[in-house]
Amino acid sequence: MRKILLVWDVKTRGSPATLFYRALSGYDYPTKAGRGHSAGVLDEIPDDVWEFINRSTLLIEEEYAMVVEKIFKEFSKHLVWHRFEVEI
Structure with a gap:
């Protein structure tokens, strides 16, 4: 089974991170009824x-990796990230 190892470092602090x-x-956030x-x-x-x-390291099955990588690409201005293919 092939998995993808995503490793990143957030280069900015505050709101972008x-x-x-x-x-x-x-x-999670508080609501009047408890937590949302x-x-x-x-x-x-x-899961x-x-x-x-x-x-800052995530191991994910290959077929789902592209969904997660979209977030990494969206925030690439604030991240340094690498993708590694792993055989398990």
Whole structure:
């Protein structure tokens, strides 16, 4: 099975970094009724096809990698990122 290892470093701090992580993982926010969640791209794909190795390294099955890579391309001005193919 082929997987893709995505490794990145956020080169800017503040709003661009926050927006990137929110686009990737989504975020929770308080509401009057408790807590709400705004979905990120990882919320839209099955949990069993990806895993964080650490905060800036993601291992994902090849067929779903393009969906996640769109976010990386969108924020490429604020990131340095690399894509590696991994055989498991």
